[in-house]
Amino acid sequence: MDIPRILLGLLFLVSGIDGLLLVFTGTNYINPPTSPAGLAFEHALKVSGFFWPLMKSINLIGAVMLLSNRAPALGVALLLPIITVIIGFHIALNPGGMPVAVVLAVVTGMLLIAYRDRYAALLR
Template sequence: MLNHSLFPKKVVTVSRFLLGFMFFVFGLNGFFHFLPQPAMPEQAAQFMGALVQSGYMMPLVFAVQLFAGISLLANRFVPLALILLVPVIVNIIGFHLSLAPASIVPGVVAAVLNLYLLVAYLPAYKPMLRVQPTRPES
């Protein structure tokens, strides 16, 4: 059982809302481009250009961000949304560590919020974290 003093309901709710709002806005921005694109170091701009030119599935990434953001804001499918955001956040951190370290702060904030919420929702993941999982009934 988790220590509820580390995970007060209000702190979990605010964390969920902040993370959800971040990914809702950035997911929408991926489709509608309403936020100004900040200046990036040359290597970062080349990398992003290569992703666009390659036909990489960025719309899928933005759709995952949007789904997770909406789920977190609506307090529905929260454990699923948090797990879906893990690879997105890992890539955000990796991109900024290697190509644009000056703008890493939002990624770190997202990572900290996601990690806090993953631990707060740990009971939802316990069945998946068993060494010897039980098989579903046929």
């Protein structure tokens, strides 16, 4: 499961770094095409004052856990709520980003299956 772990880790590492650069410098370097409704949602997250930096910090922590292969199941668990929102975001607000959502869902599903023994105690 190295390829899905590294792919998910790199995706969230880049996202986390770009998001925190926005917080500290005011500049976003990655600007994927987003619908007007999607931009409004993203703007609301940013102007909340706390949620954007929190989310991007969790992105970085989860990414480092995945890329370093230190507690990767915990890294996926930390990222799972964010992944769920990203997938919902693309379904409801930004259908043009569905290819990203599908890749994210497939890679996450592969890792959830690979680490299912580590999540077993949570599901009892």
